[in-house]
Amino acid sequence: MAAAAPSTSRLLHHHQTTTGYKRQQQRLRYSANPSHLALRRHSSCRLSPAGALLPDRVTPFSYGGDDESDDHPREECGLVGIVGDPDAASLCYLGLQKLQHRGEEGAGIVAVGGDGKLKSVTGLGLVADVFGDPSRLASLPGPAAIGHVRYSTAGAAASLRNVQPFLAGYRFGQVAVAHNGNLVNYQALRNKLEARGSIFNTTSDTEVILHLIATSLSRPLLARICDACERLAGAYSLLFLTADKLFAVRDPHGFRPLVLGRRPNGAVAFASETCALDLIDATYEREVEPGEVVMVDRRDMSVSSACLVPRLPRRACVFEHIYFSLPNSVVFSHDVHERRTAFGRALAEESPVPDADVVIPVPDSGFYAALGFSRESGLEFQQGLIRWHYSGRSFIQPTQAIRDLAVKLKLAPVHGVIRGKSVVVVDDSLVRGTTSSKIVRLLREAGAREVHMRIASPPVVGSCLYGIDTPSDGELISNRMDLEGVRQEIGSDSLAFLSLDKLHGIYGAEAGDYCDACFSRKYPVLPTLPEPTSEFEEEE
Numbered sequence: 001m002a003a004a005a006p007s008t009s010r011l012l013h014h015h016q017t018t019t020g021y022k023r024q025q026q027r028l029r030y031s032a033n034p035s036h037l038a039l040r041r042h043s044s045c046r047l048s049p050a051g052a053l054l055p056d057r058v059t060p061f062s063y064g065g066d067d068e069s070d071d072h073p074r075e076e077c078g079l080v081g082i083v084g085d086p087d088a089a090s091l092c093y094l095g096l097q098k099l100q101h102r103g104e105e106g107a108g109i110v111a112v113g114g115d116g117k118l119k120s121v122t123g124l125g126l127v128a129d130v131f132g133d134p135s136r137l138a139s140l141p142g143p144a145a146i147g148h149v150r151y152s153t154a155g156a157a158a159s160l161r162n163v164q165p166f167l168a169g170y171r172f173g174q175v176a177v178a179h180n181g182n183l184v185n186y187q188a189l190r191n192k193l194e195a196r197g198s199i200f201n202t203t204s205d206t207e208v209i210l211h212l213i214a215t216s217l218s219r220p221l222l223a224r225i226c227d228a229c230e231r232l233a234g235a236y237s238l239l240f241l242t243a244d245k246l247f248a249v250r251d252p253h254g255f256r257p258l259v260l261g262r263r264p265n266g267a268v269a270f271a272s273e274t275c276a277l278d279l280i281d282a283t284y285e286r287e288v289e290p291g292e293v294v295m296v297d298r299r300d301m302s303v304s305s306a307c308l309v310p311r312l313p314r315r316a317c318v319f320e321h322i323y324f325s326l327p328n329s330v331v332f333s334h335d336v337h338e339r340r341t342a343f344g345r346a347l348a349e350e351s352p353v354p355d356a357d358v359v360i361p362v363p364d365s366g367f368y369a370a371l372g373f374s375r376e377s378g379l380e381f382q383q384g385l386i387r388w389h390y391s392g393r394s395f396i397q398p399t400q401a402i403r404d405l406a407v408k409l410k411l412a413p414v415h416g417v418i419r420g421k422s423v424v425v426v427d428d429s430l431v432r433g434t435t436s437s438k439i440v441r442l443l444r445e446a447g448a449r450e451v452h453m454r455i456a457s458p459p460v461v462g463s464c465l466y467g468i469d470t471p472s473d474g475e476l477i478s479n480r481m482d483l484e485g486v487r488q489e490i491g492s493d494s495l496a497f498l499s500l501d502k503l504h505g506i507y508g509a510e511a512g513d514y515c516d517a518c519f520s521r522k523y524p525v526l527p528t529l530p531e532p533t534s535e536f537e538e539e540e
Ligand SMILES: O=P(O)(O)OC[C@H]1O[C@H](OP(=O)(O)OP(=O)(O)O)[C@H](O)[C@@H]1O
Pocket: 071, 072, 073, 323, 362, 363, 364, 365, 366, 427, 428, 429, 430, 431, 432, 433, 434, 435, 436
């Protein structure tokens, strides 16, 4: 049998403000099922010690295809949640627009109406397309809502069923969930749940969370959420919505971001990045801490907090700073543009090009790294490439000649900046090498005398397991060749990456708080292989 459900008074520690979090967290340290059960579960999750090396041969997941849209790491997912505003769904919609860069495959919003019923609108494609018909947003009135934009990591991309938030009914009412991250023990959990009779509606990893909540024997919902999350391994920033509450959760490693803010009318807002808070006039207050569960009760707008067990070392995704997040966001308590500028400065220190004429960024995300490179080196900064934003991602063309022209549609050189010059081109990252190869070709065609490629992050040698849809290990160019091989492949006169040591140096004492597995292959949590087990039967 499961441990007795803890009483409500042990669970809820209300406070009207969310400041002084660390103090509260010590006070509120809480286990839904304290105990042997939690410990046994975690040992069965096979959480690896922090920094376990994934063997070179192992290709954990296979992502991506080979069309034009898969040339680079795709983003991940974005979350927005609002409680206490009569226009909650519309605010979610705007926030999701701002987070569109985090997911283009599908979007959705679940809102709670005045009658306490949850309603959902989801669709494949961009936020503006899904909610293009105004009646769709109009069908979601009410004071609380959560929204999601998706790039899949598990489960088919083109399946409407996999588009979040997921909305389910169970014996205690309705609950919706939105997830950013990837669960590395999802298949193992799903096998166990299916063996007990659960019927799955999607092929997404996220759905196991709802089943774990429904089958938990703890009370109340906060305890069920803690119970469910403590069985998950991997990356999860989550928003849950019920008739009267919104919960925000981050996994104990804190891989993915999630922040909390407040609107002038007191409404509480959650978002993956602060750029979404800025848009909806919500003031950023703080991060949801790794391992924290924040609960907002819309009836009295009280905010309370609990934390998951066990406590694990912080492992925030460094790639959020390098590439994924928008530069005007604050992520993991750092200004993203400030981090990128520092990466560029460090790169200029480490791998200067003293005789070059000009520094140009690869738009969009290479901008601040190039600015940093220019400031550190004293070389002139110019916009030498113009990014055309209307070409779409899936531009698949029948012949190589037409494909070459299509590349020029997306990125165009500014001839006056390039012609006859020795050019330093700075990009934030190099993954398959496709972007760099194309750019070197374009710049040479535009008359560049020399092209020096500088990458403001280390070579990507490992696929992400934690919510970024990166290509498989075999498709990563730096996995297949050494530095000189990559240089020849992309065709530049020189090539240099920021070293991992230098990257760590920028973070100083905080360096160990970040996941850098795609550069180091030190994976904080290894995938759990599915295996038959009678664990569920033992627990009942
Ligand atoms: O080596 P590759 O496989 O080509 O991938 C790396 C490129 O992909 C990303 O840019 P992306 O075109 O996604 O968009 P952004 O810079 O505009 O955000 C990244 O900034 C690099 O430029």
